[in-house]
Amino acid sequence: MRVLGVDPGLTRCGLGVVDGRPGKAAMVAVGVVRTPSDGDPGERLVYLERQLESWLARYEPDVMAVERVFADTNITTVMTTAHATAVALLTATKRGIPVVFHTPTEVKAAVTGSGRADKAQVTAMVTRILGLEVAPRPADAADALALAICQAWRGAQLARLDALAAAQGRR
Template sequence: MRVLGVDPGLTRCGLGVVDSGRGNRLTMVAVGVVRTPGDRDTGERLVYLQDQMDAWLDRFQPDAIALERVYAADHVPTVMTTAQASALALLAAARRGLPLVTHTPTEVKAAVTGSGRADKAQVTAMVTRILELEVAPKPADAADALALAICHHWRGGGDQRLALAAASERARLKAVAARAAETGAAAARPARAKAVSR
């Protein structure tokens, strides 16, 4: 199963793709941070962020999206821009029919480090260890996105099973469509040959 973790933010949005294999082994596929300049119009920044998110979804084809849940904080403008970035992930998932699950920062920290009170350095260290990375992911937004994906793999539960079933069905439908296209192309070849011989 492949999960895209999204650490939402308008200035910096962390994106991390993690695959699960046999024996619950997790592997990092990609990680990055989309940045938008603060002096640009908010609408332009959102369009750019949406384009980048779509590009990641098209390229890596995740089976599910794990998004950090927005929570009320003292700094209202930060909450607003984080909510705007979160809405882009929700919209992208809905358009593609992908399951999206939100996880609180405490849930993510507990899943990755064993403590819901872990600091960013501890989260980054455990993400590096779990994914067997040679270099720690930086900045913190990148590590947080990978931590979200890890959390979803380990705590996805029913959502994860649904995502696996959906991924299996998508693969089956692609195979059926490919066979139908091959059959149609094969049937068209003799007809063209007859037309040429006349």
């Protein structure tokens, strides 16, 4: 399964593509889309959309995994993150690519074994899991790869459980 992980943000949006299945993952690509914080918000969103479209066309993911926006005391940060999330959802949906949301705790638990892991631990485990010589930087890039790994591992397991439940007439 090929997964595009998206760590949404309007100033920095992390993108990571992973080919994986439970217990195995290989990095295909990683990057960060940057927009100037003092730029026109509409133009920044259009630029983000173009970059996401380019990644979707180039890497043809089976699914997009996006970090779920969580409440914060800084409403401006929450809103710009929500805008970036909406652009990711829109670009994937236009191409018929399913979008799955994961909380930061889910991603940390999938990658490190602990939902309380800090950013350094997540980056270290992403580096180890993918067999990278250098840790992905900035943290947005590592987080995007962690999202993709989480979906590749957990998403495949959940799909199998759903199929089993459906076959048994439970869903």
